[in-house]
Amino acid sequence: xxxxxxYPELLLPEELDAYLSRGWYRMGQTVFTTHFLCFxxxxxxxxxxxxPLSGYQFRKSLRKTYRRVSDRFESEVGKASITPEKERLYxxxxxxxxxxxAPTLRDALMDGEDFNIFRTYExxxxxxxxxxxxxxxxxGHHSSASIMGIYDPEYKKHSLGLFTMLKEIEYSLExxxxxxxxxxxVPGYPRFDYKLRIGDVEYFDLSLHAWRPYSKLNEDNTxxxxxxxxxxxxxxxxxxxxxxxxxxxxxxxxxxxFGFWSAPYFDYPVFLLCSPRSNNRRFLIIVYDPGVSSYxxxxxxxxxxxxxxxxxxxxxxxxxxxxFVELLVMERMLEESRTPSHLLQALLQEANLE
Numbered sequence: 573x574x575x576x577x578x579y580p581e582l583l584l585p586e587e588l589d590a591y592l593s594r595g596w597y598r599m600g601q602t603v604f605t606t607h608f609l610c611f612x613x614x615x616x617x618x619x620x621x622x623x624p625l626s627g628y629q630f631r632k633s634l635r636k637t638y639r640r641v642s643d644r645f646e647s648e649v650g651k652a653s654i655t656p657e658k659e660r661l662y663x664x665x666x667x668x669x670x671x672x673x674a675p676t677l678r679d680a681l682m683d684g685e686d687f688n689i690f691r692t693y694e695x696x697x698x699x700x701x702x703x704x705x706x707x708x709x710x711x712g713h714h715s716s717a718s719i720m721g722i723y724d725p726e727y728k729k730h731s732l733g734l735f736t737m738l739k740e741i742e743y744s745l746e747x748x749x750x751x752x753x754x755x756x757x758v759p760g761y762p763r764f765d766y767k768l769r770i771g772d773v774e775y776f777d778l779s780l781h782a783w784r785p786y787s788k789l790n791e792d793n794t795x796x797x798x799x800x801x802x803x804x805x806x807x808x809x810x811x812x813x814x815x816x817x818x819x820x821x822x823x824x825x826x827x828x829x830f831g832f833w834s835a836p837y838f839d840y841p842v843f844l845l846c847s848p849r850s851n852n853r854r855f856l857i858i859v860y861d862p863g864v865s866s867y868x869x870x871x872x873x874x875x876x877x878x879x880x881x882x883x884x885x886x887x888x889x890x891x892x893x894x895x896f897v898e899l900l901v902m903e904r905m906l907e908e909s910r911t912p913s914h915l916l917q918a919l920l921q922e923a924n925l926e
Contacts, residue, residue, distance in 0.1 A: 577604040588712035595620040595776040600683030617794035620776040652692035665722040707736035717753040802860040809912040838900035875899040
C-alpha cells in the first residue's frame with residue numbers, strides 16, 4: 573500500500589525507529605506513510621528524507637544562521653507541553669499560513685487524545701519574555717523526527733524555522749542519535765525544499781526499499797514519474813494491438829488515510845482504465861507499481877459512501893475528462909508482469925469473460 577495509517581495505543585522508541593526507517597511519519601497520535609500528494613489539482617511524489625548524524629557538523633552557512641539567531645534571542649529545549657501561550661502563537665502562525673493546518677495546536681499534536689504515545693520534546697525561542705518560535709520533535713531509540721515548527725509572523729525574516737530545526741539536530745547529536753528525520757520533500761513543489769538546507773540528506777528509494785544519497789535522485793525516476801512513463805508505454809502498446817484504454821488521474825488515492833471503514837482502498841494516483849466508464853461498478857485497471865517495478869492488472873469496484881471521505885465540492889473541482897473521482901476498492905489482482913505483452917493476454921481473457 574502506498575498510503576497507510578496505523579493506530580498504535582503505545583509506541584516504544586525502537587518501534588518509532590522502525591517506522592521512520594521505512595518512510596513512515598507521525599500524524600497526530602497515529603503513524604502513516606504516503607508516497608504521493610495532490611496540491612492545487614496537480615500530482616507529485618512524496619520523497620521521504622533523513623539526515624545521517626554520524627560525523628555530521630553544521631556547514632558554514634548553518635553555523636552563521638545559528639549564531640545570528642542565538643546572539644539575538646534566547647532558546648531552550650525541554651519536554652513538550654501545550655499552554656495558552658503556545659496556542660496563541662499557533663493561531664498567529666496559522667493566520668499567516670497559506671496551507672491547511674489543524675484548528676489548534678492540541679488538535680495537531682494530540683488528535684483530541686489526552687495521552688501522547690510519542691516521546692515529544694520542544695524547542696522554544698524567546699525575544700526577552702515573548703515566545704516567538706516553537707518546534708516539536710519526537711525521540712526514538714536512535715532517531716529523532718521533526719514534527720512541526722511555528723513562529724510569530726512578525727519575526728519571519730529571522731529564519732526561526734531553520735533555527736529550531738538546527739536546535740533539534742544539535743539536541744540529537746548531544747544524545748548520540750544516528751538519524752534525524754525532517755519528513756518529506758516534493759520534487760517540483762519547492763515549499764518543502766528548506767529541509768534540504770540542513771545537510772547531505774538521504775532519501776527513501778521506494779523501488780529498493782532502502783536509503784540512498786539524495787544527490788543520486790533523478791526526478792525522472794521518482795515514483796510518480798515512473799508510473800506515468802510506464803503507463804504511457806503500456807497505453808501505446810495496447811493501442812498498437814487494437815485495445816483502447818484511458819489514462820486517468822485518481823485524486824482519491826489517500827482514502828486509506830481518512831477512511832472510516834477498513835477496506836482495500838485503491839491507492840494509485842494514476843492508472844489505465846481498460847473498461848468503459850459506463851461499466852456500472854466493476855472496472856479492469858492496469859497500474860504500474862514502482863515498488864516492485866512491474867505492471868498489475870486489477871479488478872476494482874466502486875465504494876458507495878464516497879461522501880464519508882471526500883466532500884462533493886472537492887471531487888467536483890476535478891476535470892472528469894482526465895480524473896476518476898469515484899471511490900474505488902481493489903477486488904483482486906488478476907496478473908502481474910514486467911512486460912506489456914504478458915499482461916495483455918490476461919486482459920483479453922478477462923474482457924472476454926465479461
